Amino acid sequence: MKPLPHPKADEIELVSVLSALGHPLRLRAVRVLADADECICGEIVPEVPKSTMTTHWRVLRESGVTWERPEGRKIALRLRREDLDARFPGLLDSVLADPSA
Amino acid sequence: MKPLPHPKADEIELVSVLSALGHPLRLRAVRVLADADECICGEIVPEVPKSTMTTHWRVLRESGVTWERPEGRKIALRLRREDLDARFPGLLDSVLADPSA
Numbered sequence: 001m002k003p004l005p006h007p008k009a010d011e012i013e014l015v016s017v018l019s020a021l022g023h024p025l026r027l028r029a030v031r032v033l034a035d036a037d038e039c040i041c042g043e044i045v046p047e048v049p050k051s052t053m054t055t056h057w058r059v060l061r062e063s064g065v066t067w068e069r070p071e072g073r074k075i076a077l078r079l080r081r082e083d084l085d086a087r088f089p090g091l092l093d094s095v096l097a098d099p100s101a
Numbered sequence: 102m103k104p105l106p107h108p109k110a111d112e113i114e115l116v117s118v119l120s121a122l123g124h125p126l127r128l129r130a131v132r133v134l135a136d137a138d139e140c141i142c143g144e145i146v147p148e149v150p151k152s153t154m155t156t157h158w159r160v161l162r163e164s165g166v167t168w169e170r171p172e173g174r175k176i177a178l179r180l181r182r183e184d185l186d187a188r189f190p191g192l193l194d195s196v197l198a199d200p201s202a
Contacts, residue, residue, distance in 0.1 A: 014128070015124065017123075018122045018123035018128070021123070022119035022122070023116065027116050088195055088199055089198070090191045090195035091196065094190060094192040094195055095119070097190070098189055
């Protein structure tokens with residue numbers, strides 16, 4: 001499996017992060033990831049078909065919201081909390097504090 | 102001109118706000134509005150064609166990010182800062198604090 005492209009921390013753009021978070025399934029996935037260290041992608045929103053989530057995982061990764069790494073034949077995901085907190089202080093906290101979604 | 106629909110403060114949804122902010126032109130417009138009390142829509146990002154911005158103004162209004170009111174034959178826009186700060190404490194501050202875009 002070829003390495004998955006991720007932006008460096010200082011390449012993460014606010015507008016891309018907001019756009020990535022601005023989707024119900026992606027926001028839900030980020031909430032799950034925020035409560036975990038690392039998750040296997042199929043276990044994050046298990047009732048949603050893999051084919052639906054594939055694009056969403058890519059959006060989250062390419063925007064700099066998540067790290068992905070191969071775990072056998074699956075993908076493990078992790079929230080880039082430290083990078084996001086450093087780049088946009090308070091953003092993730094305010095998003096995760098909202099009880100909706 | 103018929104009244105423009107706006108969500109009530111307690112109807113504003115986080116995911117809609119994030120999606121509305123997650124576009125370069127809309128984010129730029131919000132930065133301009135954050136520094137003003139009220140703006141005539143054509144003066145906010147004056148170099149962008151009106152036809153381009155029409156959809157963006159609607160997205161911002163329908164998500165609860167802005168108030169719009171008719172001002173003669175034009176539209177005046179205002180950021181719903183108090184509503185957004187009450188619903189999602191710290192969100193707008195963290196977005197506006199970012200120097201990019």
